[in-house]
Amino acid sequence: MTCSLHVSAEVRALAPGFGHLAVEAHGLTNGPSDELSSGLLDEATRRLAGRLDGRAPQDDPHIAAWRAAYGAFGSKPSRTRNSAEALAKRALADGLPRINRLVDLYNAISVAHLVPVGGEDLDRIQGGMRLVRATGDEPFATAAGGAEIVEYPDSGEVVWCDDEGVTCRRWNWRQGVRTRLTEDSVSALFLLERMAPMTLDELSSAGAELAEALQKACPDARIEIGDVWSG
Incomplete structure (x- = not known):
């Protein structure tokens, strides 16, 4: 893996059941949503409905564990899911949005496995990625009303960041615009995150399915699945 990942001791103490898996891809060809990516989103929705069997998402044990983790750093999980x-x-409720091919692919994996998945443009990441509790001084580039603005996380909030600032607020709640995947992205880091009771084998299965979908969508891409990290 070319991008280093680090989880701080403060985050490990906050959520000892946390783990992550990185999938790195180079030589990607992104573009508008297509028949393949749209079909994966529809299939993911069917798989989700079968898994929940009439329950609300927050009643799934894995989502309940994430809600507890959010509450542990002071975030209201019913407001910032x-x-x-x-x-x-x-x-x-309304069906999944179509964003672009790469975002559609990782959103489909997220929904099918009910696991948070993020995608970052590797060419826009500055240095390594770190999961930390924020001081509140780290800049976060986001968008509001069609314009790019800079916000700052709450003190103690769990954030992913690189050397330039926050890339994702409240663990995996909102991704910044600076490192998001666009139709011009050719290299990407996909990060899958779990809380116990989701097993490491289940996390690995989701990562393997993502890698397979990426290879199918981009046959010439180089895909690497990292080792599962668990605190």
Whole structure:
């Protein structure tokens, strides 16, 4: 893996059941959503409905564990939902949005496995990626009303950041615009995150499925699955 990942001791103490898996890809060809990516999103929604069997996403044990982790650093999980829960609710209510091929692929994996998945443009990451509790001084580039603005996380909030600032607020709640995958992205880091009771084998299975989908969509890409990290 060319991008280093580090989880701080403060985050490990906050959520000892946390683990992550990185999938790195080079030589990608992105573009508008297509038949392949749209079909994966539809299939993911069907798989999610089968898994939940009428329950709400927050009643799934894995999502409940994420809600507890959010509460542990002072975030209200019913207001700022982890990315997997937010996508699941949208899938069941209105259907999943079509963003671009690469974002569609990792959103499909997130919904099918009910696991938070993020995608970062490797060419825009400055230095390594770190999961830390914020001081509140780290800049976060986001968008509001069609314009790019800079916000700052709350003190103690769990954030992913690189050498330039925050890349994702509240663990995996909102990704910044600076490192997001666009239709011009050719290299990417995909990060899958779990809380116990999701097993490491289940996390690995989701990562392998993502790698397979990426290879199918981009046959010439080089895909590398990292080792599972667990605190």
